[in-house]
Amino acid sequence: MKLDINAANEKTLEIMKSGQAELVDIKPARDVIPGMTENTILHAGPPIDWSRMCGPMKGAVIGALIYEGRAKDETEAAELAASGEIEYSPCHHHNSVGPMAGIISPSMPVFVLKNKTYGNYAFCTLNEGLGKVLRYGAFSQDVIEKLKWMEKVLAPTLQSALTISGNIDIKGIIAQALHMGDECHNRNKAATSLFIREIAPSLVKVQEKTDVISDVLDFMNGNDHFFLNLSMPAGKAILTPASGIEGSTVVTAMSRNGTDFGIRVSGTGDKWFTAPAPKVEGLYFPGFTDDDANPDIGDSSITETTGYGGFAMAAAPAIVQFVGSTAGDALNFTKKMYEITVGENNSFTIPSLNFRGTPTGIDIRKVLELGILPQINTGIAHIKPGIGQVGAGLVNPPQKIFEDALITFAEDYNL
């Protein structure tokens, strides 16, 4: 039988469109993430070992080892990290995703999302907020203390609230937020607000001191990116069943470890196609320049892979203040993405395009035919460990990985 790539791609798109993403639990990573051992550290992007890790990822690993009580300081942590004792593995190999360095260690609490259409799960840590945070490679005492508070207070309190509220429809919140100026990658202000509205009535019923409940609300209210760590696993939950579709040229992961940029394609299964991660074109915080910028890093481009984030920038004209661009560009980025995608997601619509669905399902054939690369917007980490975020901007994956993917696809299918 002749391979029908278009039909395979349509099937992949249908799986993506029919996927769901509900927040069903919050648990320590060790208790829920498949394959997580006490020596496992998960990271963003395609596979990488300690020696090739970039500065911010090394910083985050150091922080995680201190946080886990495996090392008392940076020196000890760096020794342990390089010792061979730690098993590094991509989040993506464990149904997980992580922003920026994407480090997940066993004690970290994670959101548990379920795609109820297909029964699969996805996992992501809770967002730490802005400033000095582990995901950007910072590991000072205050960073570790905040992670401990998130483990001991934030996560169990939210978990108790979730038990009262029942599952929360994260896909539904993303859909609403796209009508409220978010694209749910670098702008999550509306989605964060909607999540707080949804959980607050249950949160106040949790048997805890009112100061604790108030702190939890304050923490979420103080961080417009809180929802990012729900938006990302929603994409992962939706994409997992879309992977491994015979003959499909649809991208199922775009991901960066700060050294390499990697993609996976549905029809070639779990193989990674990688090339050096590019620099991000963006706006820098005062006091920082291009020289401070680490190459592109993080699993957050799962959002673009699922059809929102940079692909839905037309829904979020205000984001141009953050990533450096114009409202017209935001509209054009989305319009361009229609050219390289299989179709539109009628669950995610864009008011300013008269409620057209977001461009969904990147087809590597179209990317190469038209020479149009997927548009990603993203944060920028400092190149050294221990510092943090220095800006935000726009980036495209290297063209080479799409070429490599298509060559492998052709070989796999004897084309």
Next chain:
Amino acid sequence: MKLDINAANEKTLEIMKSGQAELVDIKPARDVIPGMTENTILHAGPPIDWSRMCGPMKGAVIGALIYEGRAKDETEAAELAASGEIEYSPCHHHNSVGPMAGIISPSMPVFVLKNKTYGNYAFCTLNEGLGKVLRYGAFSQDVIEKLKWMEKVLAPTLQSALTISGNIDIKGIIAQALHMGDECHNRNKAATSLFIREIAPSLVKVQEKTDVISDVLDFMNGNDHFFLNLSMPAGKAILTPASGIEGSTVVTAMSRNGTDFGIRVSGTGDKWFTAPAPKVEGLYFPGFTDDDANPDIGDSSITETTGYGGFAMAAAPAIVQFVGSTAGDALNFTKKMYEITVGENNSFTIPSLNFRGTPTGIDIRKVLELGILPQINTGIAHIKPGIGQVGAGLVNPPQKIFEDALITFAEDYNL
């Protein structure tokens, strides 16, 4: 000295731009609204007596008299309402505004907003939610019970939270919401969310049963229009000091009582210019048609008068689903309003227009020169008392009131 209308208008605009609007208290109307007596009932729009009131306004007056314990049923309330004992007065005459029928009776709790730049106050009831509600003329037992709960539970609980949180910057929330798909007249979803986020951490600290706190959060979460009753008095607080500016042709009130549409102009002070209220062009809820629609009603066009609402529709493309239109129209409505306004408000910016300020300060001269009428979006009430909302849509004021205003202006200033 020659009258310099342009300078007067610029001065009016500057007062509007520099105005503030903070929520400072929540109190029963009788305790805070100037001139409120036990026999006073405030209503939307320009002055009107019982005999000329439209159906939904009569329904709301009947409901208010039952709610106040002044009448036991519709018949008794209608008798009292017509007896001459009740003093009807426009909200606008008492630094107040009310959506739709706009009825305020002495026991109703009101938001107290302060313009801290100029020291003046504005007042508005709390939003009841959708469905059968007093402001659309419904007065059944459940409507009255909800009003009692709002008086006894909602308002005092929110007031206690406000004591803990301190004043809340409503102008700031409007500015943020314009970047989140609201225009803050008929779309208040983002602003409602931001308000909940802002007050929730303090709300949980109120000494009250957790069930009550949870009910209050549920009530606000269940009503995306909750913020409308904060958006409106914010406009009133900003416009009050802009009134009575010598030689200014800027509109300081646009308001409808369901029978008449009225405007006030800064340079002619407190005079109303009125004409029959037009019908609204809109979308009807299932089972209703144009025949069920009351003419245009409510003080909510204070939002357009201040430079948001219909004037900021470009910021809220998703609203077209509610009022019946296209995203392109939403953009064009805003663009058109620049032609009839004095300037732009740099506090209220529109991302899709590259952060251009909203068109602000309607100049009656420009309205008449160009034949472009202000664009208002609004809800539609059933023409009969006791029913409620039947749809939403778009409306313009009658041209005649701008002509009358200009004639009076010319007379007042011997032009």
